[in-house]
Amino acid sequence: MTERTDDVETRSEDETEHEERVYSPDGGVVTSTPAASPPTEAIQQPTIGEDPSQEELEPRTKRARNEEMDVSLLQKGGIYEVRSASGNIYEVDVASERCTCPDFKKRNPSGGCKHLRRADLEIREGNAPRPDGRLPETTDVVEQLATEIRELDQEIEEREDRRQKLEATMAVIEEVSLSRREINQQF
Numbered sequence: 109m110t111e112r113t114d115d116v117e118t119r120s121e122d123e124t125e126h127e128e129r130v131y132s133p134d135g136g137v138v139t140s141t142p143a144a145s146p147p148t149e150a151i152q153q154p155t156i157g158e159d160p161s162q163e164e165l166e167p168r169t170k171r172a173r174n175e176e177m178d179v180s181l182l183q184k185g186g187i188y189e190v191r192s193a194s195g196n197i198y199e200v201d202v203a204s205e206r207c208t209c210p211d212f213k214k215r216n217p218s219g220g221c222k223h224l225r226r227a228d229l230e231i232r233e234g235n236a237p238r239p240d241g242r243l244p245e246t247t248d249v250v251e252q253l254a255t256e257i258r259e260l261d262q263e264i265e266e267r268e269d270r271r272q273k274l275e276a277t278m279a280v281i282e283e284v285s286l287s288r289r290e291i292n293q294q295f
Contacts, residue, residue, distance in 0.1 A: 168217060172222040172223075177191065178190070186204075186239030205220055206224075
């Protein structure tokens with residue numbers, strides 16, 4: 109099987125854009141690149157996959173990271189269902205970068221709505237199946253778990269060191285206290 113390539117036309121409010129999409133044999137989008145578009149002077153916001161400080165994040169990205177949402181794959185090719193904390197359910201197409209929520213329909217924000225950003229985040233972190241329907245690579249999950257275990261081991265070691273210092277301090281205080289009692293009893 110070979111990869112299929114399509115030239116896809118997308119429309120924004122002001123102009124028509126063309127992009128080339130490459131599909132994997134099982135139907136998932138491998139890449140999606142805009143065809144020669146004019147350079148823009150816009151300030152680039154960090155993508156959801158990066159880890160900037162919360163102060164640097166655009167408000168929709170903050171909400172995508174912090175709000176309670178459930179993301180599940182509906183259909184191969186990148187169609188996801190995102191259930192928001194309010195109980196609303198939106199359909200997100202990560203391949204065409206679209207969402208059925210009112211924010212996306214009315215404002216079409218640069219970088220997408222919080223639902224699109226959350227779906228992207230969940231896929232990148234391996235918490236949701238990839239657009240081709242495959243589960244995240246287990247080596248990535250194993251690596252993440254190994255890192256978390258190392259961090260916990262380090263935290264346990266640091267707490268044990270702190271506990272030993274506190275116990276030593278407590279022993280000194282008890283010894284001083286006993287010495288004072290003995291001195292007071294002599295007088």
